[in-house]
Amino acid sequence: KIPLPEDVLKLKNYGDFAGAQKMIDHFMTKDIPNALRKRLEIEKDVLKVMGGNEYPYTYEEALEIMTSHLRDFKEEELQYLKEISAADWIYVDGTVHFQRRFYENLIKTRPDLAERVMVEDVDDAQANELKQKLLNDNVHYMKEKGGRTVRTQIRATIKAQKDAEEVGRKVTVHLPIPKICQQVSKVDIIAASPEITKIADEDAAQRTVCFETELKADQEFMVEYAYDYHVDYVELDPAKASEEQPDFCTNEQAPHIRFTPYLQELLKEIIGDETNPIIKARKIYDFVTTKVMYSYMREYFTIECIPEYAAINLKGDCGVQALLFITLCRMTGIPARWQSGLYATEFYTGCHDWAQFYVAPYGWVFADLSFGGSAWRMGNTERWNYYFGNLDIFRMPANSEIQMEFTPEKKWLRIDPIDNQRGEIEYEDHGLSFDQVEVEQILVSMEDK
Structure with missing residues (x-):
């Protein structure tokens, strides 16, 4: 949240990352405020990422x-x-x-x-149709039954790339696992390799299993787990919103969840004089899903204020959109918080982020901004409306906060200091970056209960 010195920023914007590093080293020799020193220390790591393989x-x-x-x-x-x-x-x-x-x-x-891709894969096109049917079928099931419970089993692995493999050295590895939360209960570790050193508390903000060992050649770290997952279907009715609403989870959380002047002006445009919390949340949801284009992102660690980035550039991926929604909700007095982990289906299992917001008398409900936005762009109004208040069953929540420590704490800079969905590897004197690890998550099974 601390600005960079002008000369460092000039070099960074030009893409002279080596020059910016030298300029920071020069500043660090001076008697400067501690807050600025900490900011410059962080920026050295940011510059390494920006000047690495992000923009090849x-x-x-x-x-x-x-x-x-x-x-x-x-x-x-x-x-x-x-x-x-x-x-x-x-x-x-x-x-x-x-x-x-x-x-x-x-x-x-x-x-x-x-439509202009020259080599079209028929199997991919068919798989995409099946993916869409899976989501639509879930919406219809939830509306008909009022809720759904599944038992899900996932296998996750991580290993060091060959050029980052330091055989015989002590290594610490973290892999995310499900945390007990609103949707999740009965989490069981089915298998692990090697033996797990530490399992974080079941309600840890960013829950992991930790391995500590001497690294063997071509060693893979694996955890397989199963959990019960349940969500209810809800239709939010503004007429039923309570007059008294709670004020927890409405605070700023620097550096990202900040009530900046620009976001304050934007919020006025979005909600106007509206006072009903459900209508306000829906107006924010509509803005994010229809105005902020989905876009793959560089590493979150390199962005100074993620919600403001999304609101200014009008683009962002699932986590960027979720943080914008959370921040705007909090600014207008609606409790909102983070959830993330995996989206897991037979077609694809990978990282995903979404949001929760609280409205009395309904309690905590969900908002998936990227899934909602995708449905809106497809013209699927039913699914767009569904993801305001509801979530599907294809989730593994591992995180309920951003920028939280692991158990045990990681010593060196994380692959993702904001979130944890892929896992982390570090030696005693340095950590590995994302391009130095191989990560895989596989859905083993998902069965209705």
Whole structure:
């Protein structure tokens, strides 16, 4: 939350990351305030990430990717996508470089480009139809039955890449597991390898299992767990909102959940003079799902204030959108909080983030901004409405807060200091980055109870 010195910021924006590091080293030799010193220490790690593999493609390389994958793609189209902020880019040593997933992001978010992919995989198209049917069927089931309970089993693994493998050295590994919360009960560890050193408390804010051992060659760390997951269906009726509402979970939480001047102005535009908490929350949900375009993100650690980033750039992935919703809700007096972990189905299992908000007399309910936004863009109004207040069954919640310590605490900079869905590996003198580890999560089974 502390600004950077102007000269450091100049070098960073130009993409002279080595020069910015040197400038920081110069500042660190001075007698400077402790708050600024801490900020500069953090920035050195941010610069390593930004100057690493986040933005690998030059303009020419990005153009080659687009022309080799899309029918009749022209250079002026890439320039246009850059100019309208559809393709994420930064300067690296004064030249344009595109983010590592810029192509995948464009295909995911722009149907006009997806239709021009030259090699179309029929199996992928069929799988996408089945994915959509899975979500729609869940909505219909929940509305008909009023709730749903499943027993889910997942296998998660992590290992060091060969070039980051230091055999014989002491290593500490964390893997996320389900936490006991509103939706989750009866968590069982089915198997693990090697032997688990520590299991965090069942209600830990960011729950993990921890392994401590001497690393063997090609060693994989694995945990397989099962848990009961239950959600109820709710239709939020503004007429039933209580006159008295609670004020917990309405505070700022720097550096990200901050009530900035811009967000205050934006909130006035969104809710106007509305006082009903359900209507206010719905107005915020509608803004995020219809105005903030889904976009793959660079590492959250490199963004100074995630909600403001989303509100200014009008783009962001599931966690960015969730944090904007949480922040705006808190600003207007609606309790809101974070949840994240995995989205797990037979077609795909991977990281996902969503939000909860509290309205009396309903209690804690859910908002999935990215799933809601995707449904809105598809014209699926029923599913768009469903994800305001409701969640599906395809979840593994491991985290209920951002930026919380593990048990035991991690010594070095985390792969993701904000959240934990993939796992972490560290040696006694340094931690590994995301491009130095291999991570996999597999849905073993999911059965209705």
